[in-house]
Amino acid sequence: MNNPNPISILMVDDQPGKLLSYEAILSELGENLLKASSGREALEQLLKTDVAVVLMDVSMPDLDGFQLADMIREHPRFQKTAIIFISAVHLTDVDRVKGYQRGAVDYISVPVIPELLRAKVSVFAELHRKTQQLERLNRDLELRVAQRTEELRASESQFRTLANSIPQLAWIADSDGSVFWYNQRWYDYTGTSLEEMQGKGWHRVVDPKHVSRVVAGIERSWDSGSSWEDTFPLLGQHGGYRWFLSRAIPIHEADGRIVRWFGTNTDITEQKLAQQRVYESEQRFRTMADKAPVLIWVSGVDKLCTYFNKPWLEFTGRTMEQELGNGWSEGVHPDDLERSLEIYRTAFDERRPFSMEYRLRRADGEYRWMLDNGVPLIGPENAFSGYIGSCMDMTERKLTEEALIKSEKLAAMGRLAGIIAHEINNPLEAISNAFYILRRHPSLDQEARYCADLAEQELSRVAHITKQTLSFYRESQQPVPVSLSDVLDNVLELQSRRIKANGITLEKQYRNGAVIQGFPVELKQVFLNLIGNSIQAMPEGGRLRVTVEEGTEESTRRQGIRVSISDTGTGIDPRYTKRIFEPFFTTKDTKGTGLGLWISRGIIQKYEGTIQFRSLRLSTGNVTCFSVFIPGLTSPRSVELSASLTAG
Amino acid sequence: MLQDKKVILCVDDEENPLLLRKLVLEKAGYDVITASSAEQALGVVFSRRIDIVLSDQLMPGSTGTELARQIKARRPDLPIILFSGVNEIPADAECADLFLSKVEGPATLCEKISMVLGGAITTREP
Numbered sequence: 001m002n003n004p005n006p007i008s009i010l011m012v013d014d015q016p017g018k019l020l021s022y023e024a025i026l027s028e029l030g031e032n033l034l035k036a037s038s039g040r041e042a043l044e045q046l047l048k049t050d051v052a053v054v055l056m057d058v059s060m061p062d063l064d065g066f067q068l069a070d071m072i073r074e075h076p077r078f079q080k081t082a083i084i085f086i087s088a089v090h091l092t093d094v095d096r097v098k099g100y101q102r103g104a105v106d107y108i109s110v111p112v113i114p115e116l117l118r119a120k121v122s123v124f125a126e127l128h129r130k131t132q133q134l135e136r137l138n139r140d141l142e143l144r145v146a147q148r149t150e151e152l153r154a155s156e157s158q159f160r161t162l163a164n165s166i167p168q169l170a171w172i173a174d175s176d177g178s179v180f181w182y183n184q185r186w187y188d189y190t191g192t193s194l195e196e197m198q199g200k201g202w203h204r205v206v207d208p209k210h211v212s213r214v215v216a217g218i219e220r221s222w223d224s225g226s227s228w229e230d231t232f233p234l235l236g237q238h239g240g241y242r243w244f245l246s247r248a249i250p251i252h253e254a255d256g257r258i259v260r261w262f263g264t265n266t267d268i269t270e271q272k273l274a275q276q277r278v279y280e281s282e283q284r285f286r287t288m289a290d291k292a293p294v295l296i297w298v299s300g301v302d303k304l305c306t307y308f309n310k311p312w313l314e315f316t317g318r319t320m321e322q323e324l325g326n327g328w329s330e331g332v333h334p335d336d337l338e339r340s341l342e343i344y345r346t347a348f349d350e351r352r353p354f355s356m357e358y359r360l361r362r363a364d365g366e367y368r369w370m371l372d373n374g375v376p377l378i379g380p381e382n383a384f385s386g387y388i389g390s391c392m393d394m395t396e397r398k399l400t401e402e403a404l405i406k407s408e409k410l411a412a413m414g415r416l417a418g419i420i421a422h423e424i425n426n427p428l429e430a431i432s433n434a435f436y437i438l439r440r441h442p443s444l445d446q447e448a449r450y451c452a453d454l455a456e457q458e459l460s461r462v463a464h465i466t467k468q469t470l471s472f473y474r475e476s477q478q479p480v481p482v483s484l485s486d487v488l489d490n491v492l493e494l495q496s497r498r499i500k501a502n503g504i505t506l507e508k509q510y511r512n513g514a515v516i517q518g519f520p521v522e523l524k525q526v527f528l529n530l531i532g533n534s535i536q537a538m539p540e541g542g543r544l545r546v547t548v549e550e551g552t553e554e555s556t557r558r559q560g561i562r563v564s565i566s567d568t569g570t571g572i573d574p575r576y577t578k579r580i581f582e583p584f585f586t587t588k589d590t591k592g593t594g595l596g597l598w599i600s601r602g603i604i605q606k607y608e609g610t611i612q613f614r615s616l617r618l619s620t621g622n623v624t625c626f627s628v629f630i631p632g633l634t635s636p637r638s639v640e641l642s643a644s645l646t647a648g
Numbered sequence: 649m650l651q652d653k654k655v656i657l658c659v660d661d662e663e664n665p666l667l668l669r670k671l672v673l674e675k676a677g678y679d680v681i682t683a684s685s686a687e688q689a690l691g692v693v694f695s696r697r698i699d700i701v702l703s704d705q706l707m708p709g710s711t712g713t714e715l716a717r718q719i720k721a722r723r724p725d726l727p728i729i730l731f732s733g734v735n736e737i738p739a740d741a742e743c744a745d746l747f748l749s750k751v752e753g754p755a756t757l758c759e760k761i762s763m764v765l766g767g768a769i770t771t772r773e774p
Contacts, residue, residue: 418734421733421734422706422733422734423733424733425732425733425734425749425750425751426662426665426733426750427665428733428750428751429665429669429733429750429751429753430662430664430665430668430669432751432753432754433665433668433669433671433672433754434668436672436753436754436755437668437671437672437675440675459753460753463751463752463753466751467749467751
């Protein structure tokens with residue numbers, strides 16, 4: 001039997017024969033057998049070798065077994081060495097107790113039964129071997145513990161170095177939340193010591209306004225084991241508070257138990273101030289924007305609108321919620337929406353300013369023309385944050401522009417009219433004079449005189465048309481007394497041929513002599529236009545009624561003279577009622593200049609008067625009436641009540 | 649009545665119209681002296697008897713209103729009619745007694761001349 005890891009068994013006996021017999025019995029165990037024939041020898045062996053079991057005879061001549069056992073036990077190295085006594089004499093219980101007291105672990109009586117001896121020794125040998133293994137194991141463990149401790153020490157030192165180098169304040173608490181370590185930055189910032197701070201000591205550096213909330217919050221976390229976060233000011237060593245974002249996370253053991261809390265406090269004072277500044281500047285912007293006389297909007301990087309100022313909301317009569325995002329586009333005129341969105345999107349993607357016009361529905365439902373100017377918002381470091389735009393109601397401006405264009409057109413027409421007037425009127429006068437002379441020349445025969453007469457009539461037509469269309473003529477700088485009845489009679493006289501030719505019935509009612517201060521030529525022009533239009537409207541005949549009466553203008557209560565010219569002609573298409581006083585507006589195709597009524601109104605307005613008309617289309621026929629009101633004191637002559645005259 | 653024909657100084661830069669106007673006025677019973685410019689008219693107007701001046705407005709050199717002002721400066725009593733193919737009344741037309749359009753025709757012209765000569769003052773005052 002070979003043991004791979006033999007232990008030593010020391011056999012002590014003064015009789016060599018016994019030693020030999022023990023050796024024979026134990027050799028089977030395969031252990032290392034040592035022999036000593038005296039106590040002294042045994043001690044020498046023990047010192048040299050690690051002996052697992054000592055097998056000794058109690059009765060030996062110089063040093064008996066008990067004495068030897070005492071000596072062995074005194075040495076610390078052998079306190080646990082197993083000693084088996086072999087005694088040839090009968091052992092009393094007293095002897096046994098004595099032996100046990102000396103550290104004997106067992107007794108074997110003589111005669112030795114080989115199996116028994118082998119078995120007992122073998123037990124102790126095995127025990128020793130196990131003990132040896134345990135010791136080795138223990139040493140290994142101790143070594144590993146030492147290594148681990150060293151590692152931990154290194155890692156802890158690393159951690160602290162790390163914890164001291166981070167810009168945050170940091171701390172570690174027990175599982176119950178009592179803080180036992182802070183990093184250096186904590187002490188640097190708070191100017192406190194661990195003694196003051198440990199446990200719940202940190203409460204005193206939290207802003208008193210926040211402390212109860214903070215403590216309640218963190219205690220909830222201690223209880224629930226969930227991480228904690230809060231923002232509050234901490235007192236610095238120089239007395240001022242700074243804002244910190246504080247977080248704590250639990251550190252778990254392998255079994256899930258919380259062993260530590262690790263916390264940090266990050267100084268966010270600058271962010272907080274920046275936020276405050278942003279907030280304040282935002283507030284300032286809104287206050288300004290709400291007081292601005294224009295409509296303002298702001299959009300984010302996603303093109304969606306994030307803000308509308310008060311004037312915008314008041315203009316559209318909608319709420320911020322309705323307008324936000326793309327809501328504002330609901331107010332844009334459907335005909336303008338697609339084009340406007342296209343301009344907006346294109347400019348937005350290219351980050352360039354834009355300007356566009358569209359109609360936006362006002363709170364009262366009316367669409368107004370808006371001029372919308374948008375610019376990209378570029379912050380520091382070229383950060384693009386969206387667009388801001390301002391809108392102005394430019395409806396009035398647009399109308400003014402249109403009017404300006406119109407009046408420029410008119411001015412150009414006027415200049416042109418001046419040139420044409422000069423170039424036509426000069427030869428016209430000469431020709432008129434020539435025919436004037438010619439027609440009265442005594443040498444003319446009947447036919448020549450007739451021709452000259454016709455030529456003169458035609459010339460007067462030309463003269464009339466140039467006067468009417470190319471002139472803003474006044475014969476005098478000073479107004480003179482003008483009888484409107486005379487003017488009307490004059491006009492009717494001029495038109496008598498056409499009235500007759502068209503088969504028109506003429507009714508005149510002059511209730512007033514109606515003398516006003518004015519310029520006869522231009523007044524004549526007004527009534528020539530109105531009466532001329534009436535005659536033209538009745539190519540198939542009809543009734544022309546001309547009345548003059550004193551009257552009061554209803555809207556202003558002004559006293560004055562009203563001249564009405566009504567006819568039963570074709571009437572005025574309701575579509576044109578708004579336009580008939582516009583320059584160059586005509587319903588007569590190429591026959592009309594489109595200036596007659598416009599000029600007439602201009603003239604009457606100079607007298608602070610008005611021209612109005614009404615056109616009724618009835619199943620029994622149409623009635624169109626133009627009514628001219630000229631305010632002012634009149635100097636009535638004799639009231640002429642003239643009977644209806646029938647021409648034709 | 650016919651002791652003296654009234655004398656009209658007729659001013660126009662255009663030859664034919666001036667000639668034809670002269671004929672019309674002569675037919676109407678006036679003596680007519682012509683001048684083809686304001687400068688020429690000024691050379692005549694103070695050196696002999698003139699009862700009324702009938703001047704074109706737009707002429708090369710001085711205009712009708714300038715002529716009228718110069719005449720009125722020395723002869724405020726001498727009636728002046730400005731006569732124009734351009735119907736815009738010039739800004740300083742008040743220096744003349746009457747501003748008349750050429751397209752009014754010969755009859756009106758004669759009528760107005762007679763009116764100005766014969767007591768136009770009363771008709772121009774309210």
